Every structure is written in structure tokens, then in C-alpha cells.
Amino acid sequence: AQRVTQPEKLLSVFKGAPVELKCNYSYSGSPELFWYVQYSRQRLQLLLRHISRESIKGFTADLNKGETSFHLKKPFAQEEDSAMYYCAPRETNAGKSTFGDGTTLTVKP
Amino acid sequence: NAGVTQTPKFQVLKTGQSMTLQCAQDMNHNSMYWYRQDPGMGLRLIYYSASEGTTDKGEVPNGYNVSRLNKREFSLRLESAAPSQTSVYFCASNDGGGTGELFFGEGSRLTVL
Numbered sequence: 001a002q003r004v005t006q007p008e009k010l011l012s013v014f015k016g017a018p019v020e021l022k023c024n025y026s027y028s029g030s031p032e033l034f035w036y037v038q039y040s041r042q043r044l045q046l047l048l049r050h051i052s053r054e055s056i057k058g059f060t061a062d063l064n065k066g067e068t069s070f071h072l073k074k075p076f077a078q079e080e081d082s083a084m085y086y087c088a089p090r091e092t093n094a095g096k097s098t099f100g101d102g103t104t105l106t107v108k109p
Numbered sequence: 110n111a112g113v114t115q116t117p118k119f120q121v122l123k124t125g126q127s128m129t130l131q132c133a134q135d136m137n138h139n140s141m142y143w144y145r146q147d148p149g150m151g152l153r154l155i156y157y158s159a160s161e162g163t164t165d166k167g168e169v170p171n172g173y174n175v176s177r178l179n180k181r182e183f184s185l186r187l188e189s190a191a192p193s194q195t196s197v198y199f200c201a202s203n204d205g206g207g208t209g210e211l212f213f214g215e216g217s218r219l220t221v222l
Contacts, residue, residue, distance in 0.1 A: 090209050
């Protein structure tokens with residue numbers, strides 16, 4: 001069965017501190033990896049996807065196939081980064097995405 | 110550009126009542142999905158439709174039915190609501206191939222008393 005683990009339900013850091021949101025997955029085949037974000041009173045939206053190797057709002061995510069991890073990182077957190085973050089691998093053939101339980105990030109001033 | 114639109118945004122039901130959540134997308138996407146979001150449990154897939162005319166069960170389909178009415182619309186029906194179905198429901202769509210990015214509706218908060 002496909003499994004996604006985000007071990008931290010809550011994560012709190014101070015503004016300007018580095019932040020890392022962990023994601024481990026157990027998937028057959030080679031899934032595509034995504035991070036989605038839900039800001040307060042906004043709909044869920046894509047933050048970044050591994051395949052495009054992009055950096056959005058200062059966030060990056062490194063795929064480690066050996067450890068089957070896709071951790072999200074930002075060197076200097078900002079207050080506007082406070083949100084719920086979901087790791088979501090996607091089956092390449094079937095197209096379905098499985099979501100982790102989410103991590104609520106709070107960035108304190 | 111409306112994207113993915115869900116109705117209603119809020120609904121309160123009594124146990125045993127039925128209702129249908131409506132979802133429409135205007136992005137010409139092939140695939141549509143229904144998820145439920147419960148506190149501490151992330152999003153769980155209820156049903157999905159890879160293309161017009163097809164539907165498949167997801168992780169938690171019991172107690173639900175779906176209809177892919179046409180390419181734009183994908184409805185979720187609760188025939189006999191139960192308190193365990195109290196949740197926030199999200200509809201999403203994507204092009205099925207391509208980038209794989211999911212586009213979400215604003216969510217529908219359902220309470221079953």
C-alpha cells in the first residue's frame with residue numbers, strides 16, 4: 001500500500017530561522033513528488049513539484065530515493081509561511097495522489 | 110477564471126438524510142477527485158474519475174456514490190448520512206497526465222448530527 005508519513009503534526013520556529021518539514025514515503029514504482037500548501041482561509045494549492053526542480057517562495061525540496069524522503073526546506077522562515085503543508089506523492093500511471101497527514105507550520109515574530 | 114467550484118460551502122444534516130455535493134471545473138481537465146479532510150488525518154481520497162464516463166473507488170468510498178455527469182462536473186452523493194461523515198470535502202481536478210498538479214475547490218464543510 002502507498003504510504004506517506006509526515007512525522008511532525010505541529011512545527012514552530014522563529015522568523016529568520018531555518019525550517020525543515022519532513023516527508024517519508026513508501027510507494028511502488030517511481031512516484032512524482034509534490035508539496036501542497038493551505039494558507040488560512042485559502043484553498044489548497046501547489047507549492048512545488050520535484051520534477052521541475054524549482055524554488056517557490058524560497059522553499060526547496062530534495063528527493064532522496066535511497067531514504068525515500070522528500071523533505072521541504074527553507075533557510076530563513078517568514079511569518080507569511082505559517083500554513084498547513086502536505087506532502088503528496090502521485091502514482092505515475094494511475095495519476096492518483098496520496099496525501100500525508102500534514103504539518104502545521106507556525107512562524108513566530 | 111473560476112477554476113474548481115464546489116457547492117454548497119456549508120451543510121448541516123441529520124443522520125439518515127441524503128445530499129449531493131456538486132463540483133464543476135472550467136479548465137477542461139480530464140480527471141476529477143473527491144477528498145475528505147479530517148483533523149490530524151490529512152486528505153483521503155473517496156472517489157475519482159480519470160476521464161469522462163469512468164469512476165473508481167479511492168481509499169474511503171463506503172457510504173458515498175459519485176457521478177461524472179460530463180467532463181466539467183463530478184458530484185458526490187451521501188445516500189444516508191452518518192455522523193462519521195462529518196468532515197470537510199474537497200473536489201480537485203487535473204489534466205490526468207502532464208504536470209499532475211491538482212487544482213482544488215474551496216471545500217464544503219458538512220456536519221451530520
